[in-house]
Amino acid sequence: MSHRAKSVFLGLLLATFTLSLRAQVASPIDCNCLSNLPSLQVTCPGVVPDLCALATNCFSTNRLAGSCTQTLPAGLQLFSGTYVIQLTVQNLQSNYFSCAVPFVVAPPAPAPKLTLVCPTNKTVECGSGWSFDPPTVVTFCCGISMPATDVVGSNGACSEVITRTWQVLDGCGNVATCSQTVTVVDTTAPGTQCGMNVVPNGSFESYTNCPNANSQFNFASPWFTPTDGTSDYYNSCAGVGSFVTTPANTAGVQVPSTGQGYAGAIVWSVYGLNPTNTYRNYREYLEVPLLTMLTAGQKYQVSFRVSRADKYTHAIAEIGAYFSAAPLVNYGYYTNFNVVPQVENSSTNLLASTNSWMLVQGTFTAIGYESYLTLGNFRTDAGTTYSNFPAGQLSDYAYYYFDDVSVVPLCDPSITNKTVDCGSAWAFDPFPIFDSCSGGNVSVSSTTVTNGNCPRVITRTWWLADYCGNSNTLTQTVTIVDTNPPVLLCAAGANLAPNPQFENYAYCPYYFNQVDAAVPWFNPTVATPDYLNTCSGFWPVSVPNNLMGSQAPFSGQGYVGAFVYSSNAVIFAAPGGYREYVEAPLLAPLMGGVTYQVSFRVSLADYSAWAISEIGAHFSTGPILSGATQGVMNYLPQVVNPSANLLASTSSWMLVQGTFVAAGGEDHITLGNFRTDATTTAVAAAGTNYGYYYYDD
Secondary structure, X not given: OOHHHHHHHHHHHHHHHHHXXXXXXXXXXXXXXXXXXXXXXXXXXXXXXXXXHHOHHHEOOOEOOOOOEEOOOOOXXXXXEXXXXXXXXXXXXXXXXXXXXXXXXXXXXXXXXXXXEOOOOEEEEOOOOOOOOOOEEEOOOOOEEOOEXXXXXXXXXXXXXXEEEEEEEEOOOOEEEEEEEEEEEXXXXXXXXXXXXXXXXXXXXXXXXXXXXXXXXXXXXXXXXXXXXXXXXXXXXXXXXXXXXXXXXXXXXOOOOOXXXXXXXXXXXXXXXXXXXXXXXXXXXXXXXXXXXOOOOOEEEEEEEEEEOOOEOEEXXXXXXXXXXXXXXXXXXXXXOOOOOXXXXXXXXXXXXXXXXXXXXXXXXXXXXXXXXXXXXXXXXXXXXXXXXOOOOEOOEEEEEEEEEEEEEOOOHHHOEEEEEOOOOOOOOOOOXXXXXXXXXXXXXXXXXXXXXXXXXXXXXXXXXXXXXXEEEEEEEEEEEOOOOOOOHHHHOOOOOOOOOOOOOOOOOOOOOOHHHOOOXXXXXXXXXXXXXXXXXXXXXXXXXXXXXXXXXXXXXXXXXXXXXXXXXXXXXXXXXXXXXXXXXXXXOOOOXXXXXXXXXXXEOOOOOEEEOOOEEEEEOOOXXXXXXXOOOOOOOOEEOOOOOOOOOOOOOEEEEXXXXXXXXXXXXXXXXXXXXXXXXXXXXXXXXXXXXXEEO
């Protein structure tokens, strides 16, 4: 139930209570005296009088001092017409009494003329955050309504013409119209998101219409209300005395953090503390489409400011931000969204201030394709940290103002130029691309130029183009230096496997099938092995807990995981059974006739339905690749775990080890199960999902 609905309910309750008491106790207010006050009949401008101050002669000595309230707030400006003001007081015995009196606003006679000064037409740049310029209204008649309609004259990829027409009505019944045509063009070249706020209208300054009532949050376009909850929009354009102006409005008094406007929403209710209450978990949310979808693997800083509305007694902690690829909507309902926000204020940081704007801030790594942002409290009432502050008047809810919303990509300074060591894991850094009109829908091509040897300088140039022919180039130069002396492999006992603990990565994994992040390891087939690391913000590929179970690395912070057995099930038409492999180039080719010791560690994932034996390592001259299969690779591993040694532990890392004599020239290693399901030694395990193993060291 919104605070508006609640006020109506309270008024009805008080009215009913008053009727039952009047038959028993003398009223401390004289309704006839009240209705004869001269201030109840006025000529425009129609300003609601303060009846509690003007009606002192209508109160008896049995009235409780300070108990007088009225339904239309004093100072509110109204159109011409007849309104009802209900005055409620309390006697010394704590009983309530009410009087309803008419308030008449008469238009001036004769009716004054309505004059408009229309805005001129203009041309603006796409994505510039432009808005229509409202007409200037000159009238001496109280009350103005100004509904607007938009007509799109042309809507091409590179130009759009929009005409807005206002129909202005004043309190005397005068009507006039006015129009403005805006031509939107695209002359700006695409570039990078780095440092820019991808939230449109983040300070709620632009609006389609000035608010004139509660529940008009959609006026702060492109923001919208995603449920049947009734979020609010406040702006000083509403005028002094309005319910929805700033700084003073129906919820409290607060100056905007910046500009002239802000949003407001109920984020918690006491009713959810009773699990059977009809109004439990009532929520109001704020949602907006981002200027561009977020870039996979890119880290973003999310921040917004909140201030607790002082007419409400409760404060909470867990206000957060949730990002989704599609709109998060639930029309027909007004309860909390059952999702986990990527950024959420800490439960230990109660957002209690009604005087200042408190910062909610955090970072997260995008999975990719997130295009919508939703703000609010995503927890249940019972699951929310709350506290009561008795200074407020409305004790059923927690209500907050929102302002200054931003989502900014955090780009490493090395995205332009960087220096790396020869043999280390490195990759060109992805640019989060953005165009003011096309968003992330930009054509991208690249060229790479290599110069020198010591150092080696590699420059990659990306060419960006939007639909309108605007283009731009971005470059990154990587300088590869060699500061390490040569090593005698045999004498030093050097490990020829690169990145053997999977600690180095070109980017932190943010989804499945990203073994290539642990460069130079890669996926040799079209199956989907995984790279898992503690750095990941996407829990299914995090460490120690992830989608397939829980296991701490044998060493360091990361490992890889892959399916090795599918129990003869037909999956993706994979010949011999579904398989995932991981492969890497060796640091140096093997020498013919030399014996090499091979070892690695495996651990059975908790959710595996099968444990097997024959996991092995195959060495090849050149990579072994299969872009057409997710099945068994038809190669014979030089080192394989014995069939009698079942690899069944989910709590420890088991050693797979062996020696072989190299033929010479082998320069790639591939790990996995090279047998078919029919020839693999397999025993049922406690899980439910085929046979999946982690690899490390």
